[in-house]
Amino acid sequence: MLRNKFQKEMEILNKELTAMAALIERIISFSTDALIKQDKALCERVILDRDQVKNARAEVESKALKIILMQQPVAFDLRKISTALKMIVDLERIASQARDICEIILYLCEEDYQLQLEILLKMGSMVKQMVYDCVNSFVKEDEALAKKTIEADNEIDALFDKLKQKMIQLIKDKPNLVDQAIYLLMIGKHLEKIGDHAENIAEWVIYSKTGKHKNIKII
Numbered sequence: 001m002l003r004n005k006f007q008k009e010m011e012i013l014n015k016e017l018t019a020m021a022a023l024i025e026r027i028i029s030f031s032t033d034a035l036i037k038q039d040k041a042l043c044e045r046v047i048l049d050r051d052q053v054k055n056a057r058a059e060v061e062s063k064a065l066k067i068i069l070m071q072q073p074v075a076f077d078l079r080k081i082s083t084a085l086k087m088i089v090d091l092e093r094i095a096s097q098a099r100d101i102c103e104i105i106l107y108l109c110e111e112d113y114q115l116q117l118e119i120l121l122k123m124g125s126m127v128k129q130m131v132y133d134c135v136n137s138f139v140k141e142d143e144a145l146a147k148k149t150i151e152a153d154n155e156i157d158a159l160f161d162k163l164k165q166k167m168i169q170l171i172k173d174k175p176n177l178v179d180q181a182i183y184l185l186m187i188g189k190h191l192e193k194i195g196d197h198a199e200n201i202a203e204w205v206i207y208s209k210t211g212k213h214k215n216i217k218i219i
Contacts, residue, residue, distance in 0.1 A: 006071045013063050013084060014139045020056040021135035023049065024091055025128050027098045028194070032124035034102055035117065035187065038109040043102035053095040057088045076208075083208035087138065090197040094131060097190045097197070104183050104190075114177050115170065115184060119163045123191040126156055130198035138205045146209075149202035156195035163188045 027046050034042035064084050067073065073081060130149050137145035167181045207213040 006067070006073065006077065009063075009067045009071065010077075010080070013060065013067065013081075016056070016060045016063055017084060017087065017135060018139060020053070020060060020088065020091055021131055023052055023056060024095050024098070025131055027053070027095055028124060028128045028131065031098045031101045031105075032121060032128075034105050035108075035120065035124070038105065038113075040106060040109050043105050043109075046102040047099050050095055050099050053092055057092050060084060060088045079208045079211060083138065083204045086204045087135070087201050090201050091131075091135075094194050094197045097194045101187050101190045104186055108180065108183055111180065114174075114180060117184075119159055119166070120184065120188055120191065123156060123159050123163075123188060123195075126152060126159075127191055127194040127198060130156075130195060134198045134201040134205065137202060138208070141209060143206055143209050146202040146205040150199050153195045153199040156192055160188050160192040 027049050030042050030046045064081050130152050134149045167185045170181050171178050
């Protein structure tokens with residue numbers, strides 16, 4: 001009976017985490033759409049959605065702490081809940097990165113792009129998928145999917161390095177585009193950080209399964 005109650009509580013927690021992740025995926029999509037369209041309204045929406053993310057984090061945090069207090073979980077169950085608490089920190093930081101991207105886009109809305117956005121758009125699509133995968137790996141207890149997320153971050157890093165080299169060359173060739181190049185590079189850096197946060201979530205998912213975080217035994 002107690003085990004059944006715990007499982008039901010965890011199902012609710014998983015649903016709240018999934019809803020929080022879906023909100024963040026939407027925010028990332030809005031950010032990349034705003035970049036393409038130079039859409040100030042979308043930027044403002046992302047900035048406002050930041051408050052919804054805070055509320056979602058509070059809901060998950062409250063639910064997780066209540067499960068710990070009321071169910072007194074041990075071993076794997078405790079790792080699972082503590083992982084959820086770690087995850088919401090990174091998810092909220094991802095939302096902050098998306099907000100920062102939109103604040104930069106507001107500066108770019110006043111001028112036509114002179115640069116290609118393909119790398120940034122690919123990064124945006126990839127980090128959105130990484131967020132989906134890392135949360136899904138937690139809900140499904142899928143260690144392989146968590147590892148896939150970690151591997152994907154290597155490609156994000158490689159794309160950012162490629163973007164950086166292109167921007168350096170562009171600034172050398174066309175110094176008049178230095179401001180736009182720097183702004184776009186900053187957006188790339190924020191997307192790279194989103195990838196880092198998704199990777200971090202995936203590392204904690206693996207911990208929830210194995211008790212090891214980055215190959216270090218914790219519990």
